[in-house]
Amino acid sequence: MKERRFFYGWFIVATVFLANFINTGEAFYAMGVFFKPLTKEFGWSRGMTSIGISMSVIMGALFAPILGRFVDRYGARRIIPVGAAVVGLSFVLLSRMSYIWHFYAIYGVMLSLGSRSMGEIPGSTSVTNWFIKKRGLALGIATMGVSMGGVVMPPLANYLISHFGWRVSFNIFAIFPWIIVIPLSVLFIRKRPEDLGLRPDGIVEANPPPALLDKENNRYEISIGAREALKTATFWKIAFAFSLTFMPLGTVLIHLVPHLTDLGISPGTAAFCLGLTAALGVIGKIVFGSLTDIIEKRFVAILAYAFQLVGLIILLNARELWLVYLFCMCFGFGMGGMIPIQQSFLGEFFGRSSFGSIYGLMAPFTVLFQAFGQPFAGYVFDVTGSYHLAFSLFIINYLLAAIIIFFVKGRKGSHQAVTQTLIT
Numbered sequence: 001m002k003e004r005r006f007f008y009g010w011f012i013v014a015t016v017f018l019a020n021f022i023n024t025g026e027a028f029y030a031m032g033v034f035f036k037p038l039t040k041e042f043g044w045s046r047g048m049t050s051i052g053i054s055m056s057v058i059m060g061a062l063f064a065p066i067l068g069r070f071v072d073r074y075g076a077r078r079i080i081p082v083g084a085a086v087v088g089l090s091f092v093l094l095s096r097m098s099y100i101w102h103f104y105a106i107y108g109v110m111l112s113l114g115s116r117s118m119g120e121i122p123g124s125t126s127v128t129n130w131f132i133k134k135r136g137l138a139l140g141i142a143t144m145g146v147s148m149g150g151v152v153m154p155p156l157a158n159y160l161i162s163h164f165g166w167r168v169s170f171n172i173f174a175i176f177p178w179i180i181v182i183p184l185s186v187l188f189i190r191k192r193p194e195d196l197g198l199r200p201d202g203i204v205e206a207n208p209p210p211a212l213l214d215k216e217n218n219r220y221e222i223s224i225g226a227r228e229a230l231k232t233a234t235f236w237k238i239a240f241a242f243s244l245t246f247m248p249l250g251t252v253l254i255h256l257v258p259h260l261t262d263l264g265i266s267p268g269t270a271a272f273c274l275g276l277t278a279a280l281g282v283i284g285k286i287v288f289g290s291l292t293d294i295i296e297k298r299f300v301a302i303l304a305y306a307f308q309l310v311g312l313i314i315l316l317n318a319r320e321l322w323l324v325y326l327f328c329m330c331f332g333f334g335m336g337g338m339i340p341i342q343q344s345f346l347g348e349f350f351g352r353s354s355f356g357s358i359y360g361l362m363a364p365f366t367v368l369f370q371a372f373g374q375p376f377a378g379y380v381f382d383v384t385g386s387y388h389l390a391f392s393l394f395i396i397n398y399l400l401a402a403i404i405i406f407f408v409k410g411r412k413g414s415h416q417a418v419t420q421t422l423i424t
Helices: 009-029 031-042 046-074 076-094 100-118 120-130 135-164 166-188 210-215 226-230 233-262 267-291 297-316 321-336 338-350 355-384 388-406
Strands: 220-223 419-422
Touching (some): 009 031, 009 166, 009 233, 031 046, 031 100, 031 135, 031 166, 031 233, 031 267, 046 100, 076 166, 100 120, 100 166, 120 355, 135 267, 135 338, 226 355, 233 267, 233 388, 267 321, 267 338, 297 321, 297 388, 321 338, 338 355
Antiparallel strands (some): 220 419
């Protein structure tokens, strides 16, 4: 069994990295920095503003199953450029909004559909199709873009807003998906390695010796369709566990900058803390993504949950800046593993053939939990003047998720009567 010196799949990984970087950095992370300028100028409450963010999450969730089927059928090369075009146009329109319903319609609906189309589902489906043996590492690198977007975009947004205002900042954000994501995705994204006469992971030797097959029987690829996946307990365990954890993750990140400024931290330092959290996520994605290739995935997931839980406890008790930094390191490192771990679970248990459809079917559950958490935290703040109660309740989410994911056993013996394809 040999591998090519350089495998084309790494071009796929690099392109998806950049798409994730721009998409999540602008559409998600930076919104925490735009949050207060918008509420200050228009007089919106945090609960009202959070509704727009939740609408975005809900629309993305409803669209995800349809998008997943499109990606499996037509490939990400046709989907990502369209999504990038819509995202850019959405930011141009946001720069011209005047009323809350404008925000709901543009950010809550239009930007959501565009962001989904250039984001995780098409990108991760492409990477999953190109890798099996090194899937965890490849997904970790590709989804590093999500965290890197959080490192770069919040400080950039804070700089642009402070110097040019939020309207000009939105216009500048429109440029990046147009000039970077559209051309690169057209040039480099390809649906499967077989389309170019290649094999996953760049393997070129088709008939390894039988002894190697016995030793590496995990090189057999499982293949389960979307309908069959929905009938398995494994699908629902993974969906529920990650839904519970994405809820506090997304909520804390959106409300982190407002929360820190409420504690007396300057907007610039608060934006830096959000970027630091994302920076540790970069490391977490590589570490946890790589671990899923060599350690049973349920234990890797529990470890990631534990880091986030500890970070949240620290945040609840943070009265000094060094404790906030400690929160950023713990929570950021743990959250970095969430996406590659979830996607590695799906790749191991269900295979490549319907990955986009299965990921799309799971998205409504994980995303709708997140959609509930953001306005809930905003409402708690509006009523109590603090996020303390909301963040405290989120600790329970991580404990329940760890219990559920513990019962997701390894693939052997988990499925019967499934098609297996030898990929070496």
